[in-house]
Amino acid sequence: MLRWILGGREAQGSVEKNPVLFIGEEQPKNWFTELQVLKGHFDIVRFLCLLVLERLCVWVSGGNELCVWNRDFQLQCQSQHHDDTGISAMVELPKNCIAAAMDKEIVIFRLTMSTGSQLSVAEVRRLSDHQDSIHALININDGLFASGSHVGELILWDAVDWTIMAYEHILWEESQTDTQAEIRLAAPKPSEMSIQQLTSDGELMVAAVGSGLYVYSAITKSVVAYRKTAHDSNVLHTMLLPDGGLMSCSEDGSVRIWEMQDLLLPAEPASAGFFGMWTFGRSNKQAGPPVKKVLELPSLRTLELTGDLIGHSGAVQMFVSFGEKGLVTCSTDHLLIAWKNRERESHLRSLALFRKLEENGGL
Numbered sequence: 001m002l003r004w005i006l007g008g009r010e011a012q013g014s015v016e017k018n019p020v021l022f023i024g025e026e027q028p029k030n031w032f033t034e035l036q037v038l039k040g041h042f043d044i045v046r047f048l049c050l051l052v053l054e055r056l057c058v059w060v061s062g063g064n065e066l067c068v069w070n071r072d073f074q075l076q077c078q079s080q081h082h083d084d085t086g087i088s089a090m091v092e093l094p095k096n097c098i099a100a101a102m103d104k105e106i107v108i109f110r111l112t113m114s115t116g117s118q119l120s121v122a123e124v125r126r127l128s129d130h131q132d133s134i135h136a137l138i139n140i141n142d143g144l145f146a147s148g149s150h151v152g153e154l155i156l157w158d159a160v161d162w163t164i165m166a167y168e169h170i171l172w173e174e175s176q177t178d179t180q181a182e183i184r185l186a187a188p189k190p191s192e193m194s195i196q197q198l199t200s201d202g203e204l205m206v207a208a209v210g211s212g213l214y215v216y217s218a219i220t221k222s223v224v225a226y227r228k229t230a231h232d233s234n235v236l237h238t239m240l241l242p243d244g245g246l247m248s249c250s251e252d253g254s255v256r257i258w259e260m261q262d263l264l265l266p267a268e269p270a271s272a273g274f275f276g277m278w279t280f281g282r283s284n285k286q287a288g289p290p291v292k293k294v295l296e297l298p299s300l301r302t303l304e305l306t307g308d309l310i311g312h313s314g315a316v317q318m319f320v321s322f323g324e325k326g327l328v329t330c331s332t333d334h335l336l337i338a339w340k341n342r343e344r345e346s347h348l349r350s351l352a353l354f355r356k357l358e359e360n361g362g363l
Contacts, residue, residue, distance in 0.1 A: 023305055030257055030307025032327060033342035037311075037335055049320060051090045051098070056111065058119065062087030066100055066109055068119055076119045079109060089137035091145055093159050097124070099145060101134040106147060108162055125162055129155060136198040140205060140218050148195030148207060156218065166221060170195070170209060194234075201240045208235035213248055213258070213303055225260045227303035237318035245306065247327075249316035255329055255339075257307030263300050311337045 051060040058076060061067045064086050066079040089101040096111045108125040136148040140156070144165060148154050152170035157163070170193050197208040204224060207214045211234055215225040231250035238248045245259045314332035321327050326340040 023308055027307050029259065030309070032307065032309055032339035034340040034345050035309075035311050036338040036340065051092060053092060053096075053098075053111070056096065056113070056119070058111075060090060060098060062090050062100055066090075066098065066121060068111065068121055077111075077121050079121050079123060088134065091137050091139045093139075093145065094142065095160070099137060099157075099162075101137045101147065103133055104128065104130045104149075106130075106134065106137070106157075127157070127162060129164060129167070136195050136207075138198045138200055138205075140200045141202045144218060146198055146200070146205060146218075148198050150194045152193040152195060152209065154195060154198075154207065170207075196234055197237055199238050199240060204240060206238045206240060206246055208238050208248065211235060211250070213238065213246070215246070215260070215303070223300060225301040225303050227258065230256065230258070230303065233315075236316065239319065239321060246303070247319070249319055249329065251315040253312045253314055253316060253331070253333075255309035255312070255316055255319065256305055257309075258303040259306045260301045261304045263302045309339055311339075 051062075052058075053060065058068050058070055061069065064084060066087060068076045068078065070076055085103040087100045087102055091099050093099055093108070096113075098109045098111070100107045100109060106127040107123055108127070109121050110124045112120050112122070114120065130147065130149045130153050132150040132153070134147050134149050137145070138147075139145045139159070143159050144156055145159050146154065146156050154168045154170060155164055156166040158165055193209045193212075195207055195209055199206045200218065203217065203219055205216045205218050207216060211231045212228045213226065213230045213235060214223060216222070217224050230248060231252050231254055233251035235248050235250050238246060240246050241257075245257060247255065247257050249255045309329075312329065312331040312333050312335065314334075316329050316331045319327055319329040324341070324344065326338055329337050329339065331337075
């Protein structure tokens with residue numbers, strides 16, 4: 001009923017819904033049981049946070065140039081304008097450096113503080129190893145950052161010297177009826193999967209690949225869990241949860257909570273093309289790669305749906321967690337929604353009421 005009142009959220013396009021991913025009203029592991037709509041925007045709401053460099057007391061914005069601002073919103077410095085390619089993502093690196101994704105390249109900028117406390121920014125390196133537009137750029141830990149491209153290239157970089165630590169081209173092929181030990185990645189017309197977003201907690205990394213989710217260990221260089229079809233449209237944003245699960249949102253208007261569970265056979269077959277094997281050092285990117293062996297993944301797990309947040313009628317662009325206080329989502333329906341724990345909010349309202357009664361001398 002609520003889904004109908006809010007205008008529904010049919011998948012964009014002709015993608016068929018997967019009935020396995022729909023759960024009932026009883027969702028005991030979903031504690032987002034109360035929502036508050038925040039109105040103020042009159043167009044699509046796409047972003048909720050900027051890059052803040054706390055040790056320098058500045059924050060950074062990216063357009064055609066990289067601009068550095070102080071806490072009083074005064075422009076301190078900006079990079080030179082080289083071309084019309086805008087900055088699509090940024091991450092902070094050690095030694096006062098910033099990595100900015102600009103089309104197919106990652107541009108490394110360095111901030112310098114002069115003796116008179118004047119800031120300056122300069123380009124020091126361009127990393128041109130991607131073959132298509134970079135959609136995702138994240139820090140993994142103090143020593144690694146990662147980037148993902150439109151054609152499924154995933155690269156792990158050293159955060160200090162900016163060299164490639166691992167390179168993977170994610171190719172997904174339709175599952176075959178035979179279970180041979182070998183697959184040919186040079187098969188005719190493989191489907192290249194776009195990486196829309198990456199997130200990490202320092203050890204695990206979640207890749208939003210098409211409408212699927214893949215959890216990858218940056219330590220063991222292996223897949224931990226996956227769900228090939230997690231949404232009806234492209235996944236736009238993900239987040240790892242403290243309890244070991246994760247959350248995702250999609251163009252189809254859904255926000256979903258997932259739990260890692262042991263993979264029970266029979267189950268959906270793991271595509272041998274995704275995260276099949278990692279190569280260390282720079283890739284030669286030769287056409288027609290050789291045959292690769294399918295990796296044995298004895299600890300591979302699946303992602304089971306434990307919660308479905310119904311409220312938006314348009315594509316959910318991203319969300320920000322405020323811990324036990326709740327979650328805020330933004331959408332093309334022009335709304336921000338604050339999702340909260342109903343029991344916690346009811347308890348807080350009761351406490352506030354009792355305090356008010358005490359202040360007024362009771363009833």
